[in-house]
Amino acid sequence: MIIGIPREVKDYENRVALTPRSVSSLVGSGSKVLVETQAGAKSGFSDDEYSSAGATVVGSQAELYGKADLIVKVKEIQVSKSEHERIRPEHTIFGFNHFESSRELTDAAVRSRATFISFEKVVDERGQTPLLMPMSRIAGTVSGIWAGFFHNYAFKHDKSIRLKTGADQVKSKFVEGFEHIVNVSIDNELKRMLSLHDKMAVIFGGGNVGEMAARVCSALGAKVTIVEKREARRKYLQELKLPKCSVAAVADRDILRGAYVIIGSTYDKEKADRVIDEKLLKEVSEMRKKIIIDVAVDQGGNFPYINPSGEYSPSSTGTILNPAQTDYFGNIFIRVPNIPSIVPRYASTTLSAIIAEYIKDIVNNVPRPELVRAISIKGGKVLDEAIIKAHNLKQ
Secondary structure, X not given: OEEEEOOOOOOOOOOOOOOHHHHHHHHHOOOEEXXXXXXXXXXXXXXXXXXXXOOEEEOOHHHHHHHOOXXXXXXXXXXXXXXXXXXXXXXXEEEOOOHHHOHHHHHHHHHHOOEEEEHHHOOOOOOOOOOHHHHHHHHHHHHHXXXXXXXXXXXXXXXXXXXXXXXXXXXXXXXXXXXXXXXXXXXXXXXXXXXXXXXXXXXXXXXXXXXXXXXXXXXXXXXXXXXXXXXXXXXXHHHHOOOOEEEEOOXXXXXXXXXXXXXXXXXXXXXXXXXXXXXXXXXXXXXXXXXXXXXXXXXXXOOOOEOOOOOEOOOOOOOXXXXXXXXXXXXXXXXXXXXXXXXXXXXXXXXXXXXXXXHHHHHOOOOOHHHHHOEEEEOOEEOOHHHHHHHOOOO
8 A cells, every 4th residue: 555645735734744754654664655746845844854754755746646545634635626636436535524514525525436534533442533632732722822912913904904013023933932832831921922811711612622722811811711511521621720711511691792702612523513693793792892713614613704794704714824804793703724734843743643653554454443433435425424414415
């Protein structure tokens, strides 16, 4: 089985699925690895590093898909860029697939008759999601940082967002120091720059994303309320004893009205929960305009985005370069589908180390129940009930 690592073609996707270090480990265990030229460039890994690790660097996407059997990639196949046309029935695609968010993508995968194993659906014997978890921790950390960043450095001008002087330097500082920040070791200078002192932040979802967002917002001085439905998770979050942090099963309307920041991070194997509807969003925005960060946008989003013209615009997203938009109610709205790409080297290194161990078992036909359960589509058939439900499919 030949392993192929393509260059990611999704807009603003800077990660690579496998780093040279992981490639070296795979080659050392007997695997042949192909890497598309420039696949690691945006994460800071050169073609020469991959060659030195034992990989064969190929010149095009067509060549990579034509020769490889197991395609390992970060983001879902990009139908809009015809990436799906490269897929053959004998391919196995291993990556974040997020089929629930796109019927077009699901249909293309079904037509290909290839096997798709979804990173986000790999659940181990402890109920943990080892491939999704590190990216969730990054996304949660960045959302907490963005809360402080846009509170302190952004202002609305007409229907657009402008940044104050010094914003670029602050961004560079938190990107460069991210490895410390993700461990909630934020230096005093950055805390001052991103201060949320006594500002209310409401976080929907107390999983890995919500926990990290809460840790960062709390470290920046915010009053934090985490809304989490699961009793066991609420108990865990309460035991963290984060400063000025409370945990609730449902959202309090008065707290939402007074909040400066609202972060959405609820997702449980299906499409994201809609935790605030348009009517409530209008109501809570009347008292105070918010910074709303919808981390769950990959799975449909936790909040409705109504554009400045008053139209519901679910496909309108920001990017890691320009995350923020205004909405109809005057809020600063952040909906970015690949947040970890803002720190591509750290994200790639973290993800790659975990992926490599699974790849070794796939290549050697070592049975792993969590991989079998993570097969979303195979041989033209959707196997995942969540995808069937999301698109009302008939099997």
